Amino acid sequence: MPGKDNRELSEGIKQKAGELGFNICGIARVRGLVENVVRLRDWIEAGMNDKMAYLARDLDKRIDPGRVFSGAKSLVVTGLSYYSDVLQRDPEAPLLSRYTYGADYHGVVTGKLNRLLEWIQIVRPGVSGRAFSDNSSILEKPWGREAGLGWQGRHSILINKKIGSMFFIGILILDTELEYDKPCTEDYCGTCRQCIEACPTGAINENRTIDARKCIANLTIENRGPIPAEFVPHLGKRIFGCDRCQEVCPWNHDPDVVSAPEFTISEEIAGMSVDEWKSLSRESFQRLFSTTAISRVKYEKLMNNIRDALNQGGSL
Ligand code: B12
Ligand code: SF4
Ligand code: SF4
Incomplete structure (x- = not known):
């Protein structure tokens, strides 16, 4: 597929992602994120995954989506904000974390990604893909960085300069080439702790x-x-x-940011x-x-x- 078509499709994907409600979208080339291996292994060996045993399994799959979905070439990485100013009203009440407000995000995000995939399949017939959002052990934050969406703050969460960090990451793995964004190599935490x-x-x-x-x-x-x-x-x-x-x-x-209406409490x-x-x-x-x-x-x-x-x- 000539480069121009890849560019047009990539621009179309980002536009469609916006229409579906995603706040941010970037595209990365599939590769093994080998620079994460040492840190990941040290984390697991120190027992920091607690009882989440699935995080310690199949590390080769964790770092390389090519081993999760055969023929994988590109990753479309999206962010869907759950930031809200409307919070629980009773200041004495037990506190829910804001990401629990509204509908379960797993279904909301993968639902939108599957609609994006259907659109891609109309524009480029024969493409296959798989949607993920916190339902696999793919390293979602490093992929967000790789697709240029932001950097991992000291708290490890992916931060985007425009919408902050209160967003869910969604990943659509595709078996087609696209035009790729530059990874975010900056650290905007500065001296803040x-x-x-x-x-x-x-x-x-x-x-x-x-x-x-x-x-x-x-x-x-x-x-x-x-x-x-x-x-x-x-x-x-x-x-x-x-x-x-x-x-x-x-x-x-x-x-x-305007957060997704699905996540209003x-x-x-x-x-x-x-x-x-x-x-x-x-x-x-x-x-x-x-x-x-x-x-x-x-x-x-x-x-x-x-x-x-x-x-x-x-x-x-
Ligand atoms: C396990 C997990 C947890 C665990 C462990 C958290 C953690 N930070 O590891 C627990 C249950 C504690 C948790 C809590 C939360 N989680 Co959680 N969690 C995950 C999950 C499933 C895997 C994360 C993981 O692999 N951790 C293992 C560590 C070792 O990996 P890592 O944090 O990615 O860091 C690696 C690299 O980034 C690297 N690294 C960091 N900086 C740098 C710099 C360089 C140069 C290099 C080379 C590497 C590097 O070091 C690590 C090793 O490779 C992801 C979904 C997914 N599949 O990725 C969601 C995910 C990270 N969680 C999410 C959310 C929303 C939360 C909470 C905010 C929920 C809440 N409000 O309670 C909290 C935040 C707590 C926090 N400060 O992290 C979102 C974050 C969205 C975002 N904007 O980043 C994710 C991406 C789910 C999603 N699809 O939206 N989570
Ligand atoms: S800017 Fe400050 S508070 Fe935010 S992640 Fe970085 S160190 Fe943490
Ligand atoms: S790392 Fe963040 S989410 Fe976890 S206990 Fe500390 S402040 Fe809370």
């Missing part, structure tokens, strides 16, 4: 990785067991995920009081959260988190 200083549990390592054994996001979601007693006093009312390192980041203070959840959270029934849990990312944990885990975060002791 606010996220490291603000992290309630000291989970941020100096080499821009996170010790998941200490991270509240892991302790309240992925780690299905009880939260170790030493971390309970540091939860600060958080019951599902944690936004602290992103909230203090200057790049999130005034992002130039519902009136009912936004208005829940401490007592309503404490007495949340299994039925209400199902009704309120079955279509959100909170359905990732069982009712019992959420109730234990609520108990820990409110520091009540005993069981709910």
Whole structure:
């Protein structure tokens, strides 16, 4: 396929991605991200993946999407913002992390990517692709950097200069050549260390990785067991995920962004009081959260988190 067609298609993909609601989109050539191997292996050997065993498996696949999808040539990397000014109203209520507001992002992002793929297949028949968003162990943040979308801050999250860091990464792997963006090689953190200083549990390592054994996001979601007693006093009312390192980041203070309407918090959840959270029934849990990312944990885990975060002791 001549270069001009690749350029036109790449421009068309970015335009279509914008029409589908994605805030940012970049394109990278498939390769093995070998520069990540040492850091990744050290992280796993130190046990920093905690109980997320899948992160330690098939490292060759983790760094090379060519081993995940045969014939892979290009990666379209997208960002969909979940930044919102509308937050929970009761300042005493247990805190949800903002990425849980609204619909479960896995389906929203991959749904949009599949529509983008259908459009690509009309323009260039015969192309195959696969959509991912946090449903594989592909190194999504390094791919965001590779596609020119931004840099990984000291808190390890991908930051874009325009929209900050509160966005989901989506990846569409394609078996066709495209025109590629320049990787982001800059570091716009400068001398700032606010996220490291603000992290309630000291989970941020100096080499821009996170010790998941200490991270509240892991302790309240992925780690299905009880939260170790030493971390309970540091939860600060958080019951599902944690936004602290992103909230203090200057790049999130005034992002130039309109977040996806799918991620607006519902009136009912936004208005829940401490007592309503404490007495949340299994039925209400199902009704309120079955279509959100909170359905990732069982009712019992959420109730234990609520108990820990409110520091009540005993069981709910
Ligand atoms: C495991 C995981 C977690 C774990 C571990 C977090 C972590 N930072 O590793 C836990 C459960 C703690 C977690 C928490 C959160 N997560 Co999470 N998580 C993932 C997941 C599945 C894998 C990340 C991973 O591989 N970690 C292992 C480490 C070692 O890899 P890494 O962080 O990518 O860093 C590597 C390189 O970047 C490199 N590196 C860093 N800087 C530099 C510089 C140079 C020069 C080089 C060579 C390398 C390098 O070092 C590492 C080794 O290669 C990804 C989805 C995916 N498949 O990628 C989502 C993902 C990273 N999570 C996401 C989100 C939203 C969150 C939370 C904000 C949710 C919340 N509010 O609670 C928090 C943020 C906590 C934090 N500060 O990171 C988003 C981030 C979006 C973005 N804008 O970047 C992702 C991309 C999911 C998605 N599709 O949107 N998460
Ligand atoms: S999400 Fe919270 S606990 Fe995890 S690194 Fe960021 S501030 Fe620390
Ligand atoms: S808080 Fe500062 S150091 Fe941390 S990611 Fe943001 S700019 Fe970088």
